[in-house]
Amino acid sequence: MDVTLESRIRNRAYAIWEAEGHPHGEEQRHWEMARLEVLSAEAAAKTPRAPRKTPAAPKVVVNAEPAAEPAVRRKAKPATSDKTTSAAKPASRRAKTPKSTETLDA
Secondary structure, three states: OOHHHHHHHHHHHHHHHHHOOOOOOOHHHHHHHHHHHHHHHHHHHHOOOOOOOOOOOOOOOOOOOOOOOOOOOOOOOOOOOOHHHOOOOOOOOOOOOOOOOOOOOO
């Protein structure tokens, strides 16, 4: 067995032993679990994988013209079926000046 492989297995077995609360008499099981984990991690690292496709960057569209302003909505006038209920138009507040028929000679 490779020295570095054995040390990785030993370190992993120790981590498993600590994680389980230091139980006695489980050395073989811990060693076997660690050996399988380390070997499967190595096999996965050696397996060639297809290159990952990176998602294309979103396309940025630049408009030369600004967006049109939204149409202004006007409030609807209440429908009245009876014309007698509508208020009379208020009188003009501007004072009317009488028209002069005389001409001034200067």
